[in-house]
Amino acid sequence: MKEFAKMAETNLTHLITKGKHVLFFTATWCSDCRFIKPAMPEIEAEFPEYEFIEIDRDQYIDICEEWEIFGIPSFVVIDNGREVGRFVNKDRKTKREISEFIHSLS
Template structure:
């Protein structure tokens, strides 16, 4: 999973305009983020039609505010620049919950 800081732009509209993207908002200090992080490679592999982008909420706090990310870990999904779904709350997320969320977007 590439980090947002590795892309040439941090403008979400520009970044997501070509293809399907899952923005994964997390922070290193967050225990619930640490809980789901080991599952992310398997989720990425299962949902290969998406490009997953790791967004450090603390480094990109203005983006988190703009997208109304009120809790982490959170997922915001785009298809060619249009937001098509979000799993944004303060709850711990399991692999099954993330997969069910992504399945609901198909």
């Protein structure tokens, strides 16, 4: 998974214009984020057609406000610059729930 903070292109809108992306909004202090993070490589492997981008909520609060992310962990799926789905709430998410969410968009 690519970390947004380490990417050369820092304009998220431009970065996601082409291709399929899953934006993973997280924070280091978030216990639910830490719970799901070990499963993220398996989820990524299940969906090789997507580029997964991790965005730290505290480091990029402006992006979270722009994308109306109020609970973490949250997932927003983008296809050629257009949002096609989001899994955003304050609940703990399981690997199965995230996989089912992404499959539902295919």
